[in-house]
Amino acid sequence: MRPWHLRTGSIVFAWLLALFAVAVAGRSAPDSYWLLVHLLALGAGSNAILIWSWYFTESVLRLPHQADRRSQAARLALFNSGAAAVVVGYSLGHTSASSWWPVVLGGGLASGTAIVWHAVALLHRFRTSLPSRFGPMVRYYIASGCCLPIGIGLGIAMAAGALPGTWHARFLVAHAAVNVLGWIGLAVLGTLVTLWPTMLHTRMADGVEKAAARGLFVLPAGVAVIAGGALGGLRPLAGAGVLLYLAAVVLVLRPHVDEARRKPPVSFPTLSALSGVAWLIGTLIALAVSLFAGPDWHTAGERLRTLAIPFAVGFLGQVLFGALSYLLPVVLGRRPSATQAATAMLDRAGGARVVATNAALLLCVLPVPDAVRWTCGAVVVVSMSALVPLTIAAVVATHRAEDVPVDRTRAPTRVRPPEIGAGQRAGRASIGLVAVVLAVVAGVAWDPAAAHSGAAPPGTTAGHDTAAQDRAAQDNPRPRVDMSPRDPALPPVGPASVHTVDIAHGSPAPVLHGRPGDTFVVTVKGAHSGACRFGGLATDSVRTEPDATIYRLTALGGGAGLYRCRNGAEGPDDFGGTDETGAIVVNPPGLAPVAREYLLVESTSSARGSAAFNSVPNQYDRQTIDVNTRDRVRIWVVDAGPDADLSFHVVGGQFGTVFAGGRYLLRPDNPEHGGSQVLALAPGQGGFVDLPFPEPGTYQFLDHVMVNGDRGAHGTIRVRN
Incomplete structure (x- = not known):
């Protein structure tokens, strides 16, 4: 038995090594947040459930552990090939222009088939075995196995990227409910019925089996209500499903409190498993609050994203690590001394x-x-x-x-671990x-x-009060930046081909907005040395006057970029400061009309640890951008840097047009009928996206380079009928 568990256990640890590698790489890994959750849940956690649910089924049904190894190995091989395809296909599709969705689809079908095979095999063993006291607990594993194929199907649909309006957020809630609370939650709770008192080395409390039997009817019902409420667009119903599931968790676990009172958990396995259950209860409460109190499905989806790490790491990770720390010595050691040595090592x-x-x-x-x-x-x-x-x-x-040789002339002695006060x-x-x-x-x-x-916390935004802004301004040698709100509406282009613009140092920089071939007469006033740089504009002439420098410029081609003007009091290479940096927007020929047009210029400051759209962090969370349903909206975005990439994203939105680097990357009439989720820009680049808002609600927009999104490059679009 030991070689088998060493081989299968190595699969779990291979996924864990990949997980830790992505955690160390951080956001340099493509979509590291998604990878962290799925490497743990789909990779390590699901493999552990496949391996140990079969082991516990054989144990409680009193079946030999060596039987049917070939079928189990085939299921593990099929599942892992599919899970690897899902992870690789999604990751490559996230960073590549080509579609990797067929790889995700094939991997999902392979993984789902392996789980269905596993559940059918468990059901067959349960029905053909002799009755046993804990045999009914196998039903937890069978019910668990029925959930994951459904969750995989929802995940494949989201990966296709074709879900309109609030459907993506609703699919996300249903996907998490079926996979985390169904597949993982049922398996964990069913295992703890017998494993928890065994880990504590105490007798099982009265009423455990009866509570577990009742919970088995309520837990899947809670999962079904959450998923049904999400897919049906009924947030209160989904929230009620979470409360129903939480009540069932309390019902199943309540008798185990007596076991913990009699034998308090002090070892790593018991403490880790107990902490995992506490995180499960806490995150269920937070999820219920977000579904009941959230204003719309987009907000509920974003809040669920913030709960994914507590669910995955706090609950699944700790229960998994605690169970492995207890079970591995049991299956590896052939002698009591070997088991005790391994247990002591894992408890360090x-x-x-x-x-x-x-x-x-x-x-x-x-x-x-x-x-x-x-x-x-x-x-x-x-x-x-x-x-x-x-x-x-x-x-x-x-x-x-x-x-160590065994002295058979002596009676075996039990080695007890030293008592720790x-x-x-x-x-x-x-x-x-x-x-x-x-x-x-x-x-x-x-x-x-x-x-x-x-x-x-991840996925939300920080509030910057006036005092914090004043301190940041005092720490910066530049003149204090005006922190008053900025109107994000892009000024329209007038009929004239010559545009006169004044730039005054210390004031918000105006937008240079025109068409190819237009002329800009720009007067730069204040303490400037005359060193201004205008991206994408040809300088026809420069005239210096005592208190101003006048530039005559011609727009060359369509696109968006920056101009920067250096304050003469600063160092020779010190460009930047949001009050000295402005946007240049040149409409490409044949630009389609839209109902509303906005401009967002992102700037970052590593010294302040902040990022902002239009100079003021988080201002569009307080002063929302309001549009009407069915309005087609154009958002111009410029990355002012100085050295951070930008990935503009509207949560719940689908870009039908993407323009960057002077060319269209996506048009509404594209033959693939494709849509886009992000506009990726390097420092100094600009572009625009067009998108409709078919349903009312609150849509968050942010820099998906999350460190900048968390630091203030974040805002809200409020859509009304």
Whole structure:
């Protein structure tokens, strides 16, 4: 049995290694957020469920563990080939212009087929085996296996990218409910019925089996109500489904409280599993609140995205790691001494690891500065990835213990682990807390501006109050930037071909808006040295006067770009400052008419740790952009840098036209009938997108380079009938 579990266990750890690699790479990996969740849930977690649900089924039905290994190996091979295709196809499709959706479709079908095969095999073994006390718990695994193929189908539909209006957000909620609460949640809760008292080394509490049997009817009903409410567009119904599922979780787990009272959890496996269940309950409450209190499906989808990490890492990751830390010594050790050696190895620094993981993860989801979130995230990665080297060390310890000759002339003695007092446990746990405190200090030291600026959890925005803006202005040697709200509406182009524009230092820079061949007469007033750069405009003449410099410029081709004017009081290479940088918009010939037209210029400041559209961070969260349904809207976007790429995204929107770099990347009449989700720009580049808003609601727009989105490059479009 041991070689089999070593081989299958290596599959789980291969997915975990890929997960940790993406976590270390951070946002340099394509769509790292999606990868983190799916490498853990679809990769490591689903493989663990496939392996151990079969193992527990054989155990509770009292069947031999060596039977039907070939079929199980075939299912694992089919599932992993499909899961790998989904991950690779989605990642490459996210970064490539070509379509990788057929790869995602094929991988999803392969994975779903393997799960259906697994569920049918479990049902066959359950029906053909002799009755046993815990045999009904196998129904949890069968019900779990019925959920994932449905969730995979919803995921494939979202990957196709053709869902209009609020359908993407609604599919996302249904997808998460069926996969996380159905496939993973049912399997975990069914396993804990027998595994939790076994891990605690205590007798099972009264009423556990009856509560589990009742919960098996309510839990799938909760999943069905959530998914049905989401697909039907009924947020209160979906929220009621979450509360129903939460009530069932409490019903199933309530008898286990007595077991924890009799034998408090002190080892890493029990503490990790207990922490995972706490995260499950907390995130279910947060999800219910977001569905009931959120204004629309787009907001609910964004809030679900912020809950994905607590669900995946807090709940699934910790329950998975706790269960593996307990089960691996059991199946690897052939002698009690070997099992105890492996258990002791996997329990090393257990309290510190659990405390560090949970404290750091809690800070990651709270409104803390971005730099602090990154350092706390590093603590989570380090504390959880410690399982991999500890597992290798446990395997080595197992082999060494089994190599020791057995003295058969003596009666075997049970080796008991040394008792650890409450004071020692508290001291070891405090090490994890100290690590998190040091991470917070390191985050503030890494980005001192974070010490006096708010930050928001992933997927939301930070509020910048006037005092914080004043401090940022005092830290900047440039004159104070005017922080009054900016109207994002793009000024229309008049009928004249000559445009007169005045630029005054210290005031918001005006937009140069015209057509190819138009002339701009630009007067730059104030303390400028005459060094202005106008991207995409030909300089016909420059005339210097005592208090101004006058430029005569000609627009060459259609597109969007920047002009920058240097303040004479600053250094020779110091261009920037949002009050000295303006946009140039030249309409390409034959530009289609739209109902409304807006301009967003993004600028970033690493010194301040902020990013902004039109100079003021988060201003369009407070002053929303209001449009009407069925209006076709054009949004011009310019990346002022100075050195950060921009990926403009409207949550719930679908771009029918994309123009960047002086050419159309997508038109409404394209033969592929394709749409786009982002407008990607390098520093200094500009372009525009056109999109309709067919349904009323609140649509968030942001820089999908999330560090900039979190720092203030974020806003809201409010659509009304």
